Amino acid sequence: xxxxxxxxxxxxxxxxxxxxxxxxxxxxxxxxxxxxxxxxxxxxxxxxxxxxxxxxxxxxxxxxxxxxxxxxxxxxxxxxxxxxxxxxxxxxxxxxxxxxxxxxxxxxxxxxxxxxxxxxxxxxxxxxxxxxxxxxxxxxxxxxxxxxxxxxxxxxxxxxxxxxxxxxxxxxxxxxxxxxxxxxxxxxxxxxxxxxxxxxxxxxxxxxxxxxxxxxxxxxxxxxxxxxxxxxxxxxxxxxxxxxxxxxxxxxxxxxxxxxxxxxxxxxxxxxxxxxxxxxxxx
Amino acid sequence: xxxxxxxxxxxxxxxxxxxxxxxxxxxxxxxxxxxxxxxxxxxxxxxxxxxxxxxxxxxxxxxxxxxxxxxxxxxxxxxxxxxxxxxxxxxxxxxxxxxxxxxxxxxxxxxxxxxxxxxxxxxxxxxxxxxxxxxxxxxxxxxxxxxxxxxxxxxxxxxxxxxxxxxxxxxxxxxxxxxxxxxxxxxxxxxxxxxxxxxxxxxxxxxxxxxxxxxxxxxxxxxxxxxxxxxxxxxxxxxxxxxxxxxxxxxxxxxxxxxxxxxxxxxxxxxxxxxxxxxxxxxxxxxxxxxxxxxxxxxxxxx
Numbered sequence: 001x002x003x004x005x006x007x008x009x010x011x012x013x014x015x016x017x018x019x020x021x022x023x024x025x026x027x028x029x030x031x032x033x034x035x036x037x038x039x040x041x042x043x044x045x046x047x048x049x050x051x052x053x054x055x056x057x058x059x060x061x062x063x064x065x066x067x068x069x070x071x072x073x074x075x076x077x078x079x080x081x082x083x084x085x086x087x088x089x090x091x092x093x094x095x096x097x098x099x100x101x102x103x104x105x106x107x108x109x110x111x112x113x114x115x116x117x118x119x120x121x122x123x124x125x126x127x128x129x130x131x132x133x134x135x136x137x138x139x140x141x142x143x144x145x146x147x148x149x150x151x152x153x154x155x156x157x158x159x160x161x162x163x164x165x166x167x168x169x170x171x172x173x174x175x176x177x178x179x180x181x182x183x184x185x186x187x188x189x190x191x192x193x194x195x196x197x198x199x200x201x202x203x204x205x206x207x208x209x210x211x212x213x214x215x216x217x218x219x220x221x222x223x224x225x226x227x228x229x230x231x232x233x234x235x236x237x238x239x240x241x242x243x244x245x246x247x248x249x250x251x252x253x254x255x256x257x258x259x260x261x262x263x264x265x266x267x268x269x270x271x272x273x274x275x276x277x278x279x280x281x282x283x
Numbered sequence: 284x285x286x287x288x289x290x291x292x293x294x295x296x297x298x299x300x301x302x303x304x305x306x307x308x309x310x311x312x313x314x315x316x317x318x319x320x321x322x323x324x325x326x327x328x329x330x331x332x333x334x335x336x337x338x339x340x341x342x343x344x345x346x347x348x349x350x351x352x353x354x355x356x357x358x359x360x361x362x363x364x365x366x367x368x369x370x371x372x373x374x375x376x377x378x379x380x381x382x383x384x385x386x387x388x389x390x391x392x393x394x395x396x397x398x399x400x401x402x403x404x405x406x407x408x409x410x411x412x413x414x415x416x417x418x419x420x421x422x423x424x425x426x427x428x429x430x431x432x433x434x435x436x437x438x439x440x441x442x443x444x445x446x447x448x449x450x451x452x453x454x455x456x457x458x459x460x461x462x463x464x465x466x467x468x469x470x471x472x473x474x475x476x477x478x479x480x481x482x483x484x485x486x487x488x489x490x491x492x493x494x495x496x497x498x499x500x501x502x503x504x505x506x507x508x509x510x511x512x513x514x515x516x517x518x519x520x521x522x523x524x525x526x527x528x529x530x531x532x533x534x535x536x537x538x539x540x541x542x543x544x545x546x547x548x549x550x551x552x553x554x555x556x557x558x559x560x561x562x563x564x565x566x567x568x569x570x571x572x573x574x575x576x577x578x579x580x581x582x583x584x585x586x
Contacts, residue, residue, distance in 0.1 A: 014491075021385055022392050028459070029399040033406065035425060036414045050428040088309075096306035099299035111303065113574065118314050120570040122520040124542040125563035128324050128556045129317030131546070132334055152313040159306060184298050213407040215523040216539070220547060231409040235527050247417050254410040265405040266398050273397075276464070277471040 033258070040251035047248050061252035071253060073226050074233040078257070081143055081218075081229055082211040085150045086204050093158040094200075098188045100159070101166035102174065112163070119156035119279075123216050126152065134221055145221040146229065150214050154207035161206075161279050165199035166192065202275035205268055209261060230257045318563065324556035331550035344557035351557050359533060360541035363450060367525075367537060368518035371457045376511055378458065379465030386466065387473045404463040412527035415456045419443060446534035453528055453535055457521070465510055472506025473499070505576070512573045519566055538562050 039047060041057040049055070065071045100108060100115075130149055139145040169192060177187050193200065218229045228236070234253050237246065265272060288296075325344055329337035344350055351357050386396055403411065418425050419442040427439035442452045476499060484494045522539040529535040536544075542562060545555030 018385070018388060018390070021381070022396055025382060025385065025396055026399045029402050029463075032411070032414050032418060032459070033402055035418060036410075039417065048423045050423075050425040092306040092309060095302040099302040103295055103299035105296040105299050111307075115310070116574065116577075117567075117570050118310060120516050120566060120573070121314055121318075122539065122559075122562050122566045124520065124522070124539045124559045125321055125566075126314060126317035127321070127543065127559060128546055128552050129320030130313070131331075132320055133312075133317055135334070149313065151309055155306065155310060155313070184302065188302075209405070213409070215409055215526075216543070219526075220543065231407055231523075234413060235409050247420075247423075250413050251417065254413055258406050258410050261405045261407070262402055265401050269398060269401055272401070273467055276467055 033262070036251045036258075037255050040248060040255045042248060044248070061246075061248035062256070064246070064249045065252045065256070068249070069233065069237060069253075070226055071230075071233060071256075074228050074230050075256070077143055077227065078212055078229040078231075081146045081150065082208050084147045085154055085211040086208045088147070089151060089154040089158045089207050090200060090204055093155060093162050093203075094188055094193065094196075095185075096159050097162035097166040098184070098192065101163040102169075112160075115156045115159050118152075119160060121152060121156075123152070127216070127220060130217070131220065140221060141223045141227055143222075143227060146214070146218055149217040149221060150211045153210045153214060157210070157279055158203045158207050161203045161275055162196070162199065164278050165196055169195060198271055199275070201268065202271035203279075205264060205272060206275050206279070209265075212257075212261070321556045321563075322560050324552050325560045327553045329552040329556075331546065331552050334552065337553065340553070344554050345561075351554070351561065356533070356536075357541060357558060360536045360538050363535055364519060364521065364537045364539075366450060367454055367457070367521060367535075368515055370451075370454045371461070371518050372511055372514050374454070374458050375462050375465045375514060376507065378462045379469050379510070380507070382462060382466035383469035383473055386470050400463045400466065403460050406460065408460065408523040409527055411456060411460050412524050415459070416443065416528055419452065443529050443532075446532065449529050449532055449535045453525055456528065457518070457524055460524075461514065461517075465514060468510035468513070469503065469507055472503040472510075475506075476502045509573070509576050512569060512576065516566055516569050516573065519569065520562065 035052065038052050038054055040061050041059070042049075042054040043056060043058045043060055046055050099105075100112060134140050134145040134149070137144075137148075139148065173191065173195075174187065177191055182191070212229075213231060214229070215231045215235070218232045219235070222228055222232065225233075230253070234250060234257065237250050237253065324337075326339060326341060327337040328340050328343075340347075342350075346352060382400065386393060386400075406414070419427075421427065421439055421441040421444065424439070424442075426442075427436065430436040431439060440448065443449050480498050480502075481494065484498060489497075520539050521537050522543070525535050525537050525540055526543075538558065539562065542555050542558045545551045545558060549555075
């Protein structure tokens with residue numbers, strides 16, 4: 001007789017727990033970003049009130065970011081660097097992924113291991129050597145330095161993930177193409193690339209995010225305000241007086257650089273999740 | 284290997300090398316060469332202002348009178364980094380496991396949960412550092428405001444300026460940003476648990492918690508271990524968050540922040556490179572451990 005009494009309770013409690021935990025997760029994940037958006041819309045006086053809804057919403061902070069800082073310039077720099085790094089990484093790694101994923105040759109295992117370990121590289125370990133290289137190439141305080149250095153972050157990752165996906169393509173396709181006497185570049189870029197599209201979008205997007213967010217190299221290899229990328233610009237925003245930080249402008253800048261990322265991530269979430277897990281564990 | 288390779292195979296292998304070479308050259312340029320130079324610089328007294336004018340001083344930067352091993356500032360940064368990494372990885376694993384279980388539960392809320400969870404992950408570290416600095420502001424911060432009005436605090440707290448609290452605060456912000464990643468990795472492990480295990484348990488009427496402890500946990504443990512080491516590697520090189528939230532504070536300075544300070548702010552290329560070399564070998568050691576755990580997966584790629 002004990003069971004019928006017991007059962008409804010065990011069903012009801014976990015259900016409530018599930019909803020409470022879900023609500024907490026959504027609140028903790030979303031609140032800070034919502035608060036940043038709200039702060040960015042508050043005027044000078046309202047900024048110091050903790051209310052979530054701004055009393056008199058204003059775009060003043062957004063105007064200030066573009067007029068008092070070279071923020072448009074910084075945005076452009078970030079687009080150039082992140083976009084360039086993604087294109088370079090994808091081109092190089094598509095070629096390499098064909099070789100590493102579909103041809104078995106001696107030394108392939110060692111190469112794969114080297115590439116995987118390169119993705120764990122601490123950035124500070126190359127900082128002084130890279131600084132010398134960048135200066136020697138005359139790239140100090142140029143975006144070119146970042147276009148080059150950021151490949152350290154993206155290339156091992158894109159190769160590793162694309163190898164995984166390249167292996168899954170049917171063997172017959174390649175055999176048929178070889179029969180027709182197709183060259184290897186045509187095979188990779190004309191035949192395989194269209195089939196790998198989802199994987200390429202996912203890895204490209206993750207590489208874009210990595211390069212867009214990169215901070216240490218951008219902080220070290222650029223000097224002038226005009227050459228900064230957005231993370232450095234946001235970290236170093238200072239007010240006209242130099243004493244009080246312009247929090248409204250900082251929040252406005254933060255929202256501008258984050259909103260597109262959040263949009264892309266949410267739109268491509270399925271792809272991103274598969275790309276992330278392939279990069280980290282699946283192998 | 285049993286049969287003689289055909290001319291076609293030989294040509295294919297040659298093409299394969301042709302295709303990996305550009306990538307390898309770039310990797311050598313961005314990783315191999317600069318790493319070699321960093322290790323070499325660590326044996327010299329080079330200064331940033333005159334990179335060509337240095338003399339070889341052997342292990343002086345490591346073992347000398349003013350060497351790394353006798354520098355309390357360096358050891359302070361090592362301590363901060365280890366505490367930061369250990370605390371944040373442990374908290375993230377616990378929370379990440381919880382979130383993964385929540386996401387693994389069949390429900391219509393699933394999509395919403397995953398989408399909202401991805402938001403902290405998508406926000407750049409520098410931005411989340413700034414956002415939290417604002418929320419944690421000692422006078423106008425919303426967090427202090429809520430805690431005071433709920434009666435949990437009598438006066439606002441200087442979260443990032445107080446040396447006893449600063450490291451802990453930085454850990455919390457890191458946990459906020461990276462728990463989603465941990466949750467995704469654990470979720471991937473959860474979804475590979477064969478469903479018939481659960482059905483058998485359900486037929487036998489085993490309580491949910493026992494199922495979790497006896498079936499789920501042992502099966503996902505390797506996945507959790509891989510995720511923990513992966514995150515640990517990341518946490519040991521922490522830079523952005525600490526640099527932006529508590530720029531010059533001794534109480535939070537990580538190894539990477541120490542290295543950059545020596546290299547750029549103090550212009551000590553030799554000394555800074557020695558610290559960088561130590562960071563590299565620490566992380567290399569962890570990477571070897573990670574590879575060991577990943578070996579089954581790697582063999583799958585090899586096959």
